[in-house]
Amino acid sequence: MKYRSPRGTQDLLPEDAPRWRYVEATFRKTCADFGYGEIRTPMFESTDLFVRAVGEHTDIVSKEMYSVTAGGGETEEREAFTLRPEGTAPALRAYVQHNLAAKEPLTRLFYVAPNFRHERPQSGRLRQHHQTGIEALGSDDPALDAEVIALGLTYLHRVGIRGEQLQVNSVGCPQCRGAYRDALRAALKEHLASLCGNCNRRYEANPLRILDCKLEDWDRLTPLVPDILDWLCEGCATHFATLRSTLDALGIPYVRNPRLVRGLDYYVRTSFEIVHPGLGAQSTVLGGGRYDGLVEELGGSPTPGIGFGCGIERVLLACEALGVTFPIGPLRPVFVVTLGESARLPGLALLHELRQAGIAAQVDYLGRSMKSQMRAANRANARAVLILGENEIQAGVVGLKDMATGEQRQVARSEVAAFLASER
Numbered sequence: 078m079k080y081r082s083p084r085g086t087q088d089l090l091p092e093d094a095p096r097w098r099y100v101e102a103t104f105r106k107t108c109a110d111f112g113y114g115e116i117r118t119p120m121f122e123s124t125d126l127f128v129r130a131v132g133e134h135t136d137i138v139s140k141e142m143y144s145v146t147a148g149g150g151e152t153e154e155r156e157a158f159t160l161r162p163e164g165t166a167p168a169l170r171a172y173v174q175h176n177l178a179a180k181e182p183l184t185r186l187f188y189v190a191p192n193f194r195h196e197r198p199q200s201g202r203l204r205q206h207h208q209t210g211i212e213a214l215g216s217d218d219p220a221l222d223a224e225v226i227a228l229g230l231t232y233l234h235r236v237g238i239r240g241e242q243l244q245v246n247s248v249g250c251p252q253c254r255g256a257y258r259d260a261l262r263a264a265l266k267e268h269l270a271s272l273c274g275n276c277n278r279r280y281e282a283n284p285l286r287i288l289d290c291k292l293e294d295w296d297r298l299t300p301l302v303p304d305i306l307d308w309l310c311e312g313c314a315t316h317f318a319t320l321r322s323t324l325d326a327l328g329i330p331y332v333r334n335p336r337l338v339r340g341l342d343y344y345v346r347t348s349f350e351i352v353h354p355g356l357g358a359q360s361t362v363l364g365g366g367r368y369d370g371l372v373e374e375l376g377g378s379p380t381p382g383i384g385f386g387c388g389i390e391r392v393l394l395a396c397e398a399l400g401v402t403f404p405i406g407p408l409r410p411v412f413v414v415t416l417g418e419s420a421r422l423p424g425l426a427l428l429h430e431l432r433q434a435g436i437a438a439q440v441d442y443l444g445r446s447m448k449s450q451m452r453a454a455n456r457a458n459a460r461a462v463l464i465l466g467e468n469e470i471q472a473g474v475v476g477l478k479d480m481a482t483g484e485q486r487q488v489a490r491s492e493v494a495a496f497l498a499s500e501r
C-alpha cells in the first residue's frame with residue numbers, strides 16, 4: 078500500500094461515527110443545559126498567539142507545534158501560522174477580538190475541535206486528537222468554578238461513565254506563589270540528585286511542575302515537600318474554601334490532590350482533574366483550571382476565567398475500558414429489490430420517493446440476482462424489503478417483506494410511503 082494516514086492520526090470510519098456523534102451530541106446538550114454557547118474558531122492561528130498563551134518554554138511550543146509560514150512576494154510579508162495545539166487560546170483570542178465582554182459580562186463558551194501536536198508516537202498519544210472544552214469568562218466567583226466542574230461531571234455521567242474521582246487543588250496566585258516556590262526549592266534542594274533530568278531543569282525555572290512529574294517516587298517525596306495550602310494568601314485560601322463548600326452543597330464528592338498544579342503564571346487558584354482509577358497510566362479523563370491573567374496576556378482587559386478540556390478519544394477509550402455502551406440504535410432502512418430490467422426504473426423511482434418522504438432506503442447497484450439483493454438487504458440491516466417485478470408493476474402494488482417476522486404482503490404502490498412512515 079502506497080499511502081497511509083500520517084503517524085499518530087486515525088481515520089474515523091462509518092462504523093465508528095455513531096459513537097463519536099453520540100459523545101459529541103451529549104457534550105453539546107450538556108453545555109446548552111448549563112447556558113454555554115458554541116464557538117468555532119479557525120483550525121490555525123498566528124503562531125505568536127500560542128507562544129504567548131501556552132508559553133515559549135513549554136513542550137508544546139518548543140517542539141510539538143505544526144507551524145508553517147505562508148505568503149510573501151512583492152507586497153506581502155510572510156506570516157507564521159500554527160495548527161491549533163489547544164483550545165483555550167483561540168477561544169480567548171476570539172473573545173477579545175469580538176469584544177464579547179461588552180455583550181455579556183459573563184461569557185460562557187464551548188467548542189468541539191481537533192488539536193494538533195507533534196507527539197512522540199510511542200507515547201500512545203495522537204498527533205491529531207479531538208477535544209471538547211469550555212471557557213467561562215468574567216467572574217472569579219468560586220461558584221463558577223464549581224459550575225465548570227459540575228458541567229464536566231454531568232457530561233461524563235450522561236455519556237455513561239461511573240466510578241470517576243474528582244481531584245481539586247489550589248495553585249495560589251502570583252502574590253502567594255513566589256514564597257511557596259522558594260519553600261519548594263529549599264525542600265527539594267538535597268534531593269535533586271534523585272530527581273529526573275526534566276525535574277532538574279524545572280527546579281530553577283518552574284519548580285511547581287516537579288509536583289506533576291510521573292517519574293518521581295512520591296511515596297517518598299510527599300512528606301518532604303511543603304503543602305501549598307499552608308502558603309496561600311487570604312484571598313486564595315478563602316476562594317479554595319468556598320469552592321470546597323460549594324462542591325459540598327452540590328453533593329459533588331472530591332479529593333484534594335496537593336500535586337495537581339499548572340505550569341504557567343496566569344494559571345491561578347482552582348486546578349482540577351477528573352480521573353478514573355480503572356484506566357491505568359492514562360487515568361485523566363478531563364482537566365481544567367482558572368486562568369485569571371490569560372485574557373490580559375492576550376491583549377484584553379483583565380478578565381478572570383476558568384475552563385476545562387476533555388479529549389473525545391480519551392472518553393471513548395474510558396467507555397470501552399469500563400464497558401459503557403451507548404444507546405445507539407442501528408439505522409434500519411428499507412431495501413428496494415427489483416426483478417428484471419423492466420422493474421429497474423420504477424424501482425429507482427420508488428427509492429427516490431421514499432427518500433423524499435424521509436424514509437431511509439437503499440437499493441442494489443451491482444446488477445445482482447434477487448437472492449443477492451436479499452442478502453445485501455440483510456447486510457444493510459433492512460427492516461423491510463420492497464419487491465418490485467413485472468407482475469407488481471402491472472397490478473399497481475409492491476411486495477413488502479417484514480424482515481423481523483418474515484411475513485410478506487402486498488401494499489398498493491400509491492400507499493407504500495405512507496405505510497412505511499407509519500411503521501417506523
Ligand SMILES: [Zn+2]
Pocket residue numbers: 249250251252253254309310311312313314
Ligand atoms: Zn494568592
Ligand SMILES: [Zn+2]
Pocket residue numbers: 272273274275276287290291292293
Ligand atoms: Zn521528574
